[in-house]
Amino acid sequence: MKINFILNGKNVWVETDPLKRLLDVLREDFGLTGVKEGCGEGECGTCTVLIHGKIAYSCIIPVGAADHAEIMTIEGYRKTERYKALQDAFAEAGSVQCGFCTPGFVLAAESLLREDARPGETAIREAISGNLCRCTGYNMIVEGIKIASLKGKGLW
Amino acid sequence: MKGKIGKSIKKIDVAEKTGGYARYIADMRFESMLHAKTLRSSKPRAKIKGIDIPEIPQGYYIVDRNDVPGKNRVKMIVNDQPFFAEDVVNYIGEPILLVVGPDKEKIIKILSEIKVYYEAVKPVFTIEEAEKLNTTPIYGEDNCFADYEIEKGDPDEAFGRAAKIVENEYRTGYQEHIYLEPQGMIGIYESNRVTVYGSMQCPYFVKNALIQGLGWGGDRIRVVQTTTGGAFGGKEEYPSLIAGHVAFAAVKAGKPVRLIFNRKEDIQATTKRHPSIIRLKTALDDHKKIIATDVDIKMDGGAYSGLSNVVLQRAMFAATGVYNIPNVRVRGRAFATNNVPSGALRGFGGPQAFFAIEMNMHALADHVSEDPLDFKIKHMLKKGDHTVTGGVLRQDVKLDEMTDMVLGMSDYRKKYDEFSKNDDQVLRGIGLSLFYHGCAFTGSGEKDIIKAEVKLKKREDGKVLILIANVDMGQGAQTTLRKIVARTLCIPVDDVIYENPDTDVVPDSGPTVASRTVMIVGFLLDKAAQELKAEWEKAPEVEVHKVYEQPGYIRWDQETFEGDAYPVYSWGTNVVEVEVDPVTCEIKVKGIWGVYDVGTAIDERIIQGQIEGGISQGLGYATIEVMNSKDGKILQDSITDYIIPCSMYFPGIESKLIDSYYEYGPYGAKCAGELPFIGAAPALASAVQNALNVQIKRIPVTPEYLMETAEGEN
Numbered sequence: 001m002k003i004n005f006i007l008n009g010k011n012v013w014v015e016t017d018p019l020k021r022l023l024d025v026l027r028e029d030f031g032l033t034g035v036k037e038g039c040g041e042g043e044c045g046t047c048t049v050l051i052h053g054k055i056a057y058s059c060i061i062p063v064g065a066a067d068h069a070e071i072m073t074i075e076g077y078r079k080t081e082r083y084k085a086l087q088d089a090f091a092e093a094g095s096v097q098c099g100f101c102t103p104g105f106v107l108a109a110e111s112l113l114r115e116d117a118r119p120g121e122t123a124i125r126e127a128i129s130g131n132l133c134r135c136t137g138y139n140m141i142v143e144g145i146k147i148a149s150l151k152g153k154g155l156w
Numbered sequence: 157m158k159g160k161i162g163k164s165i166k167k168i169d170v171a172e173k174t175g176g177y178a179r180y181i182a183d184m185r186f187e188s189m190l191h192a193k194t195l196r197s198s199k200p201r202a203k204i205k206g207i208d209i210p211e212i213p214q215g216y217y218i219v220d221r222n223d224v225p226g227k228n229r230v231k232m233i234v235n236d237q238p239f240f241a242e243d244v245v246n247y248i249g250e251p252i253l254l255v256v257g258p259d260k261e262k263i264i265k266i267l268s269e270i271k272v273y274y275e276a277v278k279p280v281f282t283i284e285e286a287e288k289l290n291t292t293p294i295y296g297e298d299n300c301f302a303d304y305e306i307e308k309g310d311p312d313e314a315f316g317r318a319a320k321i322v323e324n325e326y327r328t329g330y331q332e333h334i335y336l337e338p339q340g341m342i343g344i345y346e347s348n349r350v351t352v353y354g355s356m357q358c359p360y361f362v363k364n365a366l367i368q369g370l371g372w373g374g375d376r377i378r379v380v381q382t383t384t385g386g387a388f389g390g391k392e393e394y395p396s397l398i399a400g401h402v403a404f405a406a407v408k409a410g411k412p413v414r415l416i417f418n419r420k421e422d423i424q425a426t427t428k429r430h431p432s433i434i435r436l437k438t439a440l441d442d443h444k445k446i447i448a449t450d451v452d453i454k455m456d457g458g459a460y461s462g463l464s465n466v467v468l469q470r471a472m473f474a475a476t477g478v479y480n481i482p483n484v485r486v487r488g489r490a491f492a493t494n495n496v497p498s499g500a501l502r503g504f505g506g507p508q509a510f511f512a513i514e515m516n517m518h519a520l521a522d523h524v525s526e527d528p529l530d531f532k533i534k535h536m537l538k539k540g541d542h543t544v545t546g547g548v549l550r551q552d553v554k555l556d557e558m559t560d561m562v563l564g565m566s567d568y569r570k571k572y573d574e575f576s577k578n579d580d581q582v583l584r585g586i587g588l589s590l591f592y593h594g595c596a597f598t599g600s601g602e603k604d605i606i607k608a609e610v611k612l613k614k615r616e617d618g619k620v621l622i623l624i625a626n627v628d629m630g631q632g633a634q635t636t637l638r639k640i641v642a643r644t645l646c647i648p649v650d651d652v653i654y655e656n657p658d659t660d661v662v663p664d665s666g667p668t669v670a671s672r673t674v675m676i677v678g679f680l681l682d683k684a685a686q687e688l689k690a691e692w693e694k695a696p697e698v699e700v701h702k703v704y705e706q707p708g709y710i711r712w713d714q715e716t717f718e719g720d721a722y723p724v725y726s727w728g729t730n731v732v733e734v735e736v737d738p739v740t741c742e743i744k745v746k747g748i749w750g751v752y753d754v755g756t757a758i759d760e761r762i763i764q765g766q767i768e769g770g771i772s773q774g775l776g777y778a779t780i781e782v783m784n785s786k787d788g789k790i791l792q793d794s795i796t797d798y799i800i801p802c803s804m805y806f807p808g809i810e811s812k813l814i815d816s817y818y819e820y821g822p823y824g825a826k827c828a829g830e831l832p833f834i835g836a837a838p839a840l841a842s843a844v845q846n847a848l849n850v851q852i853k854r855i856p857v858t859p860e861y862l863m864e865t866a867e868g869e870n
Contacts, residue, residue, distance in 0.1 A: 033183035034176020036385075038336045039419040043795040046336055074176035083175070091170040094761040097769065098630025099173025100336040100385030106174060125803045132795070134334050134386050135630045136765055137772030138803040 005069045008076025018064025023047045025063045026073060034074035034103045038132070045131030048104035049073050055111045055130065074103035082110060085152030086144070095144035097135030104131045109145045117156040118149055161643055161823045164761035168634045168649075169383075178383045181340040181355045186412040189342070192219070192256045192405050193263045194415070195270055196425065197245035200281070200494040200788030201294070202274035204243055207252070210269040216257035219405045226371025230397050231364050236295065237460035237497070239369055239400040245274070246294060246459035247496050248788045249425040251397070256405045256413055279494040281788055283433055283454045286491035294459065295492035301457045302465035302490045306472060306717045308544055309483035311439075314448030318439035324519050326436075326512035327854045328837075330783035330790075331429035331501055331776075334800050335629075337385020339394060339426060340416035343402030350403045351378040356395040357387050358667035359625045363659045365396035366403050377403075380658045387629040388773070389500030392669050393463055394426050423793045427499025428783065430455040430467055430490070434512035439483075444524040446535055448483035451475040453509065457490040458497035464490035467498070469598055471505030473721040476544050477513035478555060478590045479535040484544050494788045500669065502773065502833045503593070510591045511855055514838030518587075519851055528842070529572070529588055533559065536590070547720035550709060554814055555590060558729045558751040562588070565810055566731040566749040575846055583736040584746075587842025589835040590729050594722025595827035596672035599712030602723070608676060608704040609663035612641065612684040616696045620645060620688070622654040622681060624665040626673045631829055632762035633673050639758055640678050640822045644685035645692075663701070671726075671827030674758055678822035680704060707820045724818050726826045727753040730771070730835030734843040741859035741866075743779055743844060750811040750835065755818040755826030767811045767832040774836025776801045778855045 004013045014029050026032040035058055038046035042060035049058045050072040077083050086106050096102050105128055112119055112127035124145050172178045209218055221228050221240040229235035241252045255263045278291040286299050293299040341354035356362055363379045398415055405413040432455045439448040453471050457464035472488040521531035539553045563569060568586055575584045596602055611623035622641055628634040638652040665677045684702040691698050712719040733747035748771060757763040780799050784791045792798035817824035841852040850865045
């Protein structure tokens with residue numbers, strides 16, 4: 001089946017089994033390896049992408065369901081000013097250790113900040129509660145998102 | 157480079173990881189690469205009577221014991237674990253063979269058509285069953301991977317004159333690492349050589365395992381670490397097994413072979429923290445002072461010995477915690493069972509022992525009606541005291557100062573008194589733990605076993621290469637080690653190059669384990685940098701080579717376990733405050749404070765990351781991380797069933813470091829990676845004990861356990 005969607009701002013299509021996981025299509029057909037597989041059941045958030053600006057776990061979405069969707073992965077998002085603000089803030093706060101979960105957290109942060117440019121701590125914790133990190137204990141990621149929202153004033 | 161070395165810099169790898177540029181093993185592609193999947197034992201203990209294999213299409217391969225050209229044993233301390241099962245299987249999930257080929261679906265179909273004929277053998281599932289030995293032993297004659305005893309002073313005499321003898325038993329459960337990146341390897345065979353890429357902590361462990369498994373010279377084997385998405389000990393010994401698998405498969409197929417675990421497989425088949433049963437018998441005198449203790453440590457080692465004997469040693473050497481007890485006997489046993497092999501996990505035996513000793517101190521204080529903190533303080537180790545192995549604490553022990561700090565930060569005393577009287581609807585409690593971690597390998601292991609070598613190379617362009625086998629698995633070695641070298645050479649950090657290790661290029665500086673990387677390898681790099689600085693102008697390219705030399709003061713006998721069990725210790729104190737719901741018994745953590753002595757921090761923010769991540773993982777171990785094995789099968793084999801902390805579980809952490817300096821560490825650094833994990837569980841359990849006024853004797857402290865305990869006490 002031919003499936004069309006907008007991927008990182010470009011119209012693309014893929015001829016594939018509509019039941020193939022969006023994660024596999026992104027990684028295998030488009031080579032977007034910033035999208036990770038940590039659990040394969042929508043629990044860990046390493047496969048996070050944005051669909052119409054909202055977080056979605058690409059390991060539990062059949063690509064057929066993404067027909068005509070607007071999908072953003074870290075590879076597209078990293079070209080933006082907002083990404084740069086988050087990257088700098090993550091560096092400043094020590095939000096990154098092994099890095100396997102990090103692109104997912106960045107996209108979860110973007111999804112939050114576009115709704116609420118100055119979120120409080122609870123809102124941040126809730127927004128990233130679908131993303132697991134085993135290295136940091138989360139506080140330094142929460143701090144990174146806080147810093148991005150302050151220093152990235154006007155971006156969101 | 158001015159000011160304190162600890163002043164944080166931007167972590168070297170932030171941009172590549174945050175932007176999704178970093179290539180982890182599952183992100184690597186090679187031409188004509190094949191996939192592999194493992195056929196695993198479905199029985200906990202059985203003889204293999206036969207295997208029916210369907211007709212295999214062209215381009216697909218079965219790889220099994222017959223494809224191991226060298227010795228079919230994974231190189232470990234004891235060579236008891238086969239790469240592929242031979243005539244018997246000893247745990248559910250033990251690898252029997254691989255199916256290798258181009259299409260994943262077809263591989264799965266072939267796997268489903270293979271039939272293994274088993275003849276069941278009576279299995280052993282628990283420590284109690286292993287000890288009773290009511291079936292043929294899995295290992296040796298007594299079913300023990302290790303059975304050790306250590307003694308200090310004269311415990312029999314002291315027990316003979318005791319005013320009071322108290323016995324308590326503590327139990328700890330499994331813990332799974334849940335590194336976010338599952339295990340994975342790629343093997344390539346070309347030009348008569350094998351190259352293995354993978355997620356790992358110890359490239360030379362892997363290389364040595366391949367030398368043994370392939371039966372080839374080391375010059376034909378190359379191991380390259382790929383950016384590693386968390387490890388925590390889970391990628392210490394386990395990668396050696398699957399590196400063998402992809403190597404044998406690549407040789408057979410003549411094409412690159414990729415083996416990437418899914419999460420279920422990773423949880424079912426890889427190592428976990430050893431479950432333990434620890435019994436402490438303590439003798440007190442008339443002054444409510446401990447005069448002797450007798451500690452019996454039993455661990456479930458699983459089906460193969462792996463690292464069980466060293467994990468057990470670390471638990472035994474921690475058996476009296478941070479307390480000066482003059483007369484001690486410790487017996488330790490690691491039993492063989494038909495469970496998945498237990499292995500390395502952050503703390504490496506220490507967390508089990510510290511949970512038991514800290515809770516026992518609390519229980520003893522209650523028993524003699526003393527304040528638990530005062531009771532701990534009056535027994536606390538000081539500089540010059542002797543450890544359980546008779547080693548001398550030569551460095552400063554600043555526990556009293558650290559305790560004062562954490563008491564102030566947490567307002568512990570006031571809260572403890574208030575919560576002890578607490579009869580509100582919500583039950584509140586606060587607990588404090590005191591702990592240490594022995595830095596680096598046990599005793600003289602760095603000198604006798606590891607013999608670390610490092611190289612530094614100045615290139616013509618003035619850049620300096622760090623050539624070592626240690627890896628960054630998230631803990632920040634890429635940044636801290638560059639900082640050490642850059643500062644000593646007075647060059648910018650950006651002029652120091654440190655690639656993921658490739659055994660064709662780097663010497664064996666030892667494994668990335670035991671919190672040894674900064675203290676041992678960093679110190680060698682510092683010395684190498686000093687030498688390079690002196691020779692900087694001598695030639696356009698200069699290479700220096702340094703080999704580990706043991707500090708002169710270390711005395712250790714590996715046969716009798718007498719002397720300095722570790723070169724030095726890092727220390728910690730941790731306070732946790734909780735609320736317990738009186739109806740559901742759910743625990744909510746309300747506050748976390750910690751003070752640590754890790755020597756000099758090479759980068760304060762990286763240390764903060766180790767502290768916060770360690771505490772979070774430790775609190776998970778103490779509360780929600782429930783893993784049980786039933787008839788040899790892990791019951792929680794997904795992230796849905798095995799729950800780790802998410803961002804909503806724990807509040808912010810307030811931590812501080814105290815000034816401290818270790819002469820044989822780079823810029824005074826000691827160890828930091830494992831230490832913060834160790835104190836979390838006993839602090840949490842003590843807080844729950846304070847809230848509910850019941851003795852906590854088991855982790856994880858689940859609501860179900862609390863309800864049972866409360867019922868038992870009523």
